[in-house]
Amino acid sequence: MEVIVVGGFLGSGKTTTIINMGKYLADKGKKVAIIVNEIGEIGIDGDVIKRFGFDTKEITSGCICCTLKVGLRATMSTLVKEYKPDIIMIEPTGIAFPNVIKTEVELMNLGEEVKVAPLVTLIDGSRFKHLMKEVKEFAMRQIIDAEILGINKVDLIEPIRIPILEASVQQLNPEAKVVLLSGKDTGERFEKFMQVVLPDIREAPKKIQETAAAKDISSITGPQETEDSIKASGVGSYAAEFEIKEGGNLNTEEARKLTTELMNIVKGKVLELNPEFVGHIKLFLDNGTETVKQSVTIYNEEPQEDVIKSKDGAFPTFKILSAVSNVDKEALKDAVNSSVKETFEKKGINAHKTENGHKHEGHAHNEHKHEGHTQRIGSIKGIKE
16 A cells, blocks of 8 residues: 655645546556545535545544644544555645655554655646745745655646746755646646656555554654644635525526635735735635635636536535735634625625634644644545546
8 A cells, every 4th residue: 555645835736636646546446545634624625526526524623734643643544444545645734744744654654565655745836936935935845855846737837937947946856856747637747747656556556464454553653743834834824614594596607706706805805915925715615516616826816717516415505715825814814704794795695604613722742723624534446527
């Protein structure tokens, strides 16, 4: 069994890459499990992955990058014992230090046949200059720790600039393998990426022995991370979920217009807080039939839209996740809530904020406060389009 950690700053394209990797591996007959660790109390990326065929459920809540490592161990143990996948992929939040997570997994002693693949860190090539300006020290830490650096979204970069970017990234981490990626290209370029991550992917998967899978890993003590990755990132974050009570019977076109309008309002208020922000603002409106997702990852980007089929039995809901550089959390919270209230009232939509998240504060080895992360696990034998 292989364990792959796929990290990268907010908006680097981790979820799309994870979905593409899952499809690629499932097509080769691999049994795959995915752990998604999201910033904020509200899970969005896990829902998106589920709509692409993954059977996703929440196992526990906690931040796998800084404090609740026992939760990660318990999740990994459950996977190994009960699901026995060929491959586990872990997608940390964009403001985690992925190397800490990889080290933690290596110390779990899950068995001789459980291997941890080289650490993959994605870089949004189209925002590289801005990342180096807004969150340089944090982004540098992620880059330097990586063993494989995927320069993502190359379809958004002028071809003449790609070799320069490759050279710049390689200079920052001369030991890492640098590969090019695009969420829109799952052909030869993606095949090359997968061969770098898993060189033996064509070989038959090894079977996990019950003796190895049954080892008690709950008492293993991992490294004590002294750095608070959230604080180090300088990112302010806020997430919220709303249940739509009245006026939410929007068709897909109306949902698209509403989310675009709301995203532009939120973005406008965030620009007042930081005119050159980087990060990720995501809106997720489910009308019960289809889900419209809008996202923005940088101050000069127009909202990017995806429409995904809703899960069976879905009821109208709205979710928003905002995590942006160098912005005070409370100011961001006010900007988001006022934008949602303003837009929904204007459209005559009655929505109530749900309180289904939690907070974890001041753990023994790292006394800090931040919004709880949502940890989800997805499992799949094959993916249906």
